[in-house]
Structure formats: C-alpha cells, structure tokens
Amino acid sequence: MAFSSILGQDKTIKRLRSLVETGRVPPAMIFHGPPGVGKFPAALEFAAALNCTRVPFTEAAPAAAAPEEPADGLFFAGPESKAPAPAPAAAARPPEGPAPAPAGDSCGLCRSCLQAKSGAHPDIRVVDTLFQAALLDEDESANLKVDTVRELTRWAQQKPMLSDWKIFVIRDAEALVPQAQNALLKTLEAPPPNTVIVLTTSKKNSLLATILSHSFPVEFAPLPRAVVAGLLTDRGADPAEALKLAALSRGSMEKAAEAGGLMLRLAKLRPGDPSRAFKFAAGLPKDSHLAREEVKTLLELALGRIRAAWRAAEPPAKNKFTALLRRTLELRRMADRNVSYYQLLEVALLESERAGLKLEDLLDTAAAEANG
C-alpha cells in the first residue's frame, strides 16, 4: 500500500500527492499512458490517500465492517509495523494522533485505509467489465454499457458512507461505448460534491472529446527499463530473461508479459518444421483485441529484424530485404483494420522465413536492438 508501491512514476505521484495534500481535487480525472505502467494501482492509492483519516484503527472503534485481515495492514503498511507484535497488542494501543505517513499519502492503519486495502471500502468503487458482469448478472463483455454508467451515476448522487470522498475508478475507460460516455458526461458536467471519477486508459483517443475536456489529465510515462526488469525478477523471472523482456517491453509490464508469452511459444517450435509459421499463428489469443495487439507486437519485432538484415546486407541481397520491408510495413498498416489477424501474421511470418529470417531470432534480435 501507499504511493511508494508505484514504481517509476515519481513525477506523477508527486503531483497526485500534492492534490491530496491541498484537498483541491478535480471531480474528474483521466490517468492515461501505456498499458501496464501502474495507472490503475495508482488510482487505488490515490483513492486510499484521499480518504485516509490517519487515526489508527483500534478494536475500541466501531468494527461493524472490519476487514478480514487487519493484522496484514498493521504489519506491512507503516513504520510502526516493523515490530512483530500480534494484532491484539497493536489494537490495544491507545489512539495516539496522526499516524506517521508522508504528506498526501495513505497511512495504511486507519479504518478507511484497511477497508481500501481489502477492496471493501464502501466509498471507493471500481467500475470495470468484471464488475459490470456481476452488476448486470451476465457474462463479462468487452464493453462498458450505459446501464453500468447509470448505476454509477445513481451512486454518485448519494452521500459517502464512511469517508469524506466518494471515488469511482473506471478501469480501461476506452471500453465505454459512446452511449455510456454520453451518460457519464452528464455527471462530469455537474459533478456531485465530494465525488471524484478517475478514468484510467491506455487509449485516450477512444474517448469523446467532451469527456477529455471535462477531465483533469494525469500522464503516466513508460517505465524505466530497470524498473520493468526489477518487477519481473520480483515476480520470479530469471534475471537474464527479465533483462531481455524488459528490453522488449517498451516500458510496459503488459508488453513484457506479452513478450514472455511469445518467447515461450517460439521456444516450442521445432527447427525445420515446414508448418512452423502456421502453428505459431494458430497460437494467437482467441480474443480479437488481444490477437490484434499481439500481431502488432510481432510485426514490430519482424520490422526490427528486417531493418537489421537490410542494414547488414549488400546488393543484390539488399533488394530482397527492401521488398520484404515494404511488404511488412503494408501488413503492419493492415493490422489496424478489421482483418483476419491470424492470416495476416501467417503471411508475414512465411514471407520473413522465405527471406531467410528465422522465427526464433525475432525476439533475440529485437532484444539486441533495444539494448544497443
């Protein structure tokens, strides 16, 4: 917990902390930047910091909705937690004024922080496709619908239940269908008091211009490569592999995970198998959005590989790579249209292999290029 858990976004976090500190919080904010750089966890930390009371929660306080594991918060969240005291001892401590937390951050010890940590804070709500599926009692869909926004609007009109602020975090807000965006706009234009709506998105331009103009922008940058490598190692990756994936990640943990999946699939290909490109393309994700993202990543990698081969080649071999480069660029453009990603990838891979560029080398060359 606390903003210190968000790595590689120092400038942005400083800005968020100063908003919390001054209490001058815009009613609508848009956290935008590449996927997998900490926008959503930062939105949750921001919500926790806004509602933090800095009064350590004790058993003596009303405990009707106490989270299941307050001890976790007591042990790990603040400087005092270093002593391995059992929860009852900590709870018996008399209320002692503000807990030591950096200005504009959450303390991790108050009732609000504990509820935020357990995900059960009544005034901090996450709106995403998973939440929508539960709300509307249907399968998870790729879009956020107008009915979901209407529910949010209804809540926004109510008073906070526990804290000073009601915070709604709309995760991956680009999933809002236009009708839902229009419904949201009404709330953004006349925000209820003490309500903050945070939209997180890696596709800011998918949102209506009117939504953007009513939202305070907070930009998240790609993560430094060392941060990505560190996070991957923390999650159990081998250090050498973490460095390679970090080089391929373009500062995004999501891209790093995607590259990791691709490496695994590439490792399974048998050398000399004539249907390798076919088999590899068949492993694309079923979800068309994910498939498109993966195909675009692969085409970027292929382009890097082809450019390197082109630079190293002498005429007449150079001409072969010039033609392949042109063709792959064309396929890359097509990937933004509604095409069969599976076929598109297969064609690209077959043509690269025909020019003597092996599939297995795609990631290695890209990593080498990114490092160089």
Ligand SMILES: [Zn+2]
């Ligand atoms: Zn707190």
